[in-house]
Amino acid sequence: MRPLLPLILLLLLLASPGGAVAGGVLQLPVEARSLALGEGYLEMLEDPSSTLDIAAVSKDGAARFRPLPGNLAAGYGGSAIWLRFTLERSAEARGEWLLEVLPPYLDDLRLFEPDGAGGFRQRQAGDRQPFAAREVAYRGFVFNLQVPPGRSTYYVRLSSTSTLAAILSLWPADGYTAEVQREYLLFGIGNGLILAAGIFSLCAWLYIREPLHLNFALLAFLQLTVIFTMQGFAAQYLMPRHPAWADSLIGILVGLGTAQTYRFFDLLLQLRRHFPRISAFFRMCIVIALLTALSVPLGWYPVMAPLLMLTGLISNALAYWPCRQRWRQGGLGNWIEVIALGLYIGVSSVHLVGILGLGPVSLALINGHSLVTLVYLLLLEFGVLLRISDANRRHLQAEAEAQRERLQREEQGRFLGMIAHELRTPISIVSASLQSLEMLDSHPEEPRQRRYNRIQRAVQRMDGLLQACLAEERMMSGRWLAQVERLDLLQLSRNVLDDFSEDVRERVTIQAPLAAPYIHGDKVMLRVVLRNLLENALKYGAGEQPVRIDITPAKEGEGDGWNWRISDGGPGVPPGLAEKIFEKYYRVGESSGTPGLGLGLYLSRRIVMQHGGRLYLDTARNSGASFVCWLPLTIPDHLESEDS
Template sequence: MTRALSTLLLLCLLLAGGVAHAGFRTFSERDAAVYCSADAGLDIDRVASAGWQTRFQPLPDGKLARGYGHDTCWLRLKLSDVPPRPWLELIPSYLARLSLYQRLPDGGWQRRDIGSWRPVSAMELPLIAASFSLLPHEQTVFVKVQSLALNAQPRLWSEAELAAHNNQRLLQLGLIYGYMLTMVLIALAAWLITRRAQHAKLFGYILAVACHRFATDGMARLLLFPEQPQIALLCNYVGLGAAVMLGCAYFAHLLELKRDYPRTYRLYQLQAAAGAATVLCALFWPFGLAYSIPVTLYAIIVINLLTLPVCWRLWRRNDSGDRLIALHLPTNLALNIPALLLHLGHIPYQSWIQEYGRLADLPPITLLYIGLFLRMRTLERERIEALHQASQAQADSLRQREAREEQADLLAMITHEIRTPVAIIDAASSSLRLLEEDAPAPPVLAQRQARHERIQRALQRMQELMRLAEQHGRADVSDAGLHNRPLDLLELTRRSLEQLDADAQRRFWLQSGGARMPLCGDDQLLTMLLQNLMENALKYAHPDTPIQIGVHRLADRIVWQISDYGPGIAPGQEEAIFQRFTRLAETSNRPGLGLGLHLARRIAVQHGGELGLDPHWPHGASFILHLPKAAHDAHSLA
């Protein structure tokens, strides 16, 4: 697409640039003079009288350049070196009312009216610009100019050269508007395919620019409305205002002005309001066009200059599409400034500016389209990459879910298989009580009773674990409702220690900073947390080394810490050990499923606490638990 647009643009510029401008003769200051007046009722007899001739001023380079206004200008043209079958042409083609006055042999004046407000059937030849046939001899003629835009250049032609030049200009305009029609159709196709508002704005903007240019160059009157010239003039002014409004709307969206540059966005709103005023004046108050059009043109120059910093920031993104879009605005401004200044009357009328001004829209629009194409290609590539990443993430999530399901199934199977030996142990323990001797010695009875109680506590804990695994997501306590009640963490610690055998109890060294450590929580879950941490220390600490448990208060929290003398945790694994089903390589020869620490942290978080490693313990592993202290000690432990 980019190559096709570039090739087509180059062809248009080359062929359009080849249109010859030779063959006509211009007027010098000696041969051309002008008199302008607000009185539109002056007649030719008064203007041609000797007393009025002193009011005429030499016309610089034979060109009228007064911008927009409601004055009536009289041109006095002295014809010399008249070619055979001469024609007088006045450009540009949008001059509204022109009246040519030629002296008749009897001393009277012949008047012929022409201009963009006259139908094509009133023209001697169907030409783009206003043209009059002249008598083939030297003479002085007067031209009355009544037009909104008072910029004009008279040119003297021979009939053959004028017709040839008109045909060349039609070819040039055909190429230009064929190219612009291609741009319009591309924007229309983009809107119909995507149904996005920004493409609708672009379609409207390019269409309005094409309509304005088509009417300005006289093509609308010549080809579309030959007998309704007022409609062609309306297309000119309405197209200008609509192009400004839709262009502001589109570029404000494209450059994201409302979000990133609110001040510039407000200026664009003012420019759009000026365009709307031009449309309203064209429809309901044509007299006001002399004021609304200059305001609109000045706004285009000033506001577009103020937008250049935005384009510079867009250029610095280092994306080829963004850079071409950033180049569009300064390119459009640079190519159109001469034509804008000419229409405003700040520079003398130049036919080459008028001729090539219509080409000024083509390079910027081409840059815009190529930039948009490259941006869309980049966005499509990013979309495909995002879809690929999403697919990869979905596949990874599926694999992780399958792994979790397998782990959950394994845990369910283990829970199911534990149920039978637990029942056998429970039945055997009850049978042992029944089969005991009637009167054993007191020491033997005490030992047996102690062992039976230990077996019962172990059974109770295994049954509690199975219940949690079955009812709350297999070791996931996130949905297990907390049964909060006042507790004493120190008392929970002592009860958890009592459930260990005597040899294990002797290894623990309990230190407390007070008689009570009050908190609120679920005693079963907190007991499970403490037992997991104790069993973890017994499992990994070096044999016969002490295990320290400290319980103390710190501000509004209770700190529970257990420290052992073991291999510790390898650097970088401090968080990995709390993940579900995660076991470190150096502990793979120890029994376990990798659930204890994960479950302990989940219980701590549920109680508004934190569980982590103490990095300052130098001998092995030290787990530190922070839990919120009860608000009122006495009430909490009542």
């Protein structure tokens, strides 16, 4: 942002008055050229009560005029302002001149010119009068002057509910029409380009649905309407017979356009994410801008407008830090955006200082506002396009990477499924052979019984791994809930327990209410959950300590459901690992040689989450480990639809 300081100083220099002596007499030249009265030829008298007339001003108040070094910039004081200037015409100089007064949003403008008999003739203009009443069909206010030879003193009285800023110029009558045509052509080209930028951004939003494009389109359209009305074109072309409507429209559009500017910059600079306090201030400014638009029909615009301009200066200063961060991020798109914002901040700050009456105003800033708006909007559009295209490129890369990962997961899932199906037959053969041996050897000796038990535990472990592989395969293929049905948790617990040996069943006790605990879920997947939790309790429990399965009704938030609690009397889970044990491939007993893959708790939690439930370790328990699995009565609709 430091390189932008010279730009702001240059703009202040351009807005400053020239080097003529303030209050001097303007010598009308012989050649035809425009003359700026703000270059030291104006004097000013403030009328706080707005009661002075031309007689009092020209005689009694003549001594109270003070030289005005530049153009009038009185701000929102509410007083009437009298301007005085003196013209001196030689016999060779032309006498037909046009007095141009800008900006076009002055409410009441009265010119008092000498009548040749010691008095003054009054002519009136302003944006409260129909456009047809103007002496010259121009967006601003123009008076025909017939300057007599010698010295002539003219008075201009100004009053307005908007800011009292005035730029007075003299133009030769014979060359003014061509100059106006060139000016209107430039305004037309600039406004047309702003309109094209808005339409382009709107089409881009319709195509890619990027919110920043829509907000930029709204910003461009509102800025265009603000320029169109403030430059006087709405009063000339849209509402020539309704000047009050055109005048009110200026304040309304200024409020709406300012609100959209704050919103766009908030989104563009991502203030809510990186600078929440500045974002909060910008949102407050949006409220002030909307209240300013609302104040126009209520008659409070002279009160709200200065507040709106003051917050604009503050927000321009606050924008330094987001712009600095964006510049440091690097990238052509970011740099272009910062340059565009810097241009806007520099020009608008100088303009706001003049509007508030705290600094000079100039014709270059007022007439060049549309050009500056066009440039920074085009730069912003280019920067936004570059940034969004870069984001889209990264998004496409991420989608391609996600597609590759999905294909890999599917391939892994198919491989796991194939292994699981290939293992199922030999495991069944081994289990059946073991049962046959036990039937033939009904009273085995202790060494043989120990071998039978080891074979039984190995078969159970292999079967558990098989179930884990099948669950992993369903997870990778996205078939979490293949068959949802009404389940009795108590009966499901008993069925799972039947898969274990008799000595294991003797260690496990089940506590459940008399009323059947019914839920809706996938039986196969919930069997995997309970089996994994039981195997953990049996594996890590101390010796022959009992294992409890408690089934109790419970609420989670607004939902009814059941708690499936599996508790053991072992050493428990070390502190700080209550969440880590649910990570994939993590095993608490890895160093102790306890068998396992570290998939059980990970898969169990994923399965429970797909049922709309929650699986966690109860850390409030003093001894042993207690896992709580809460399941809702019915699976939420969005989970079922996602799975399908």
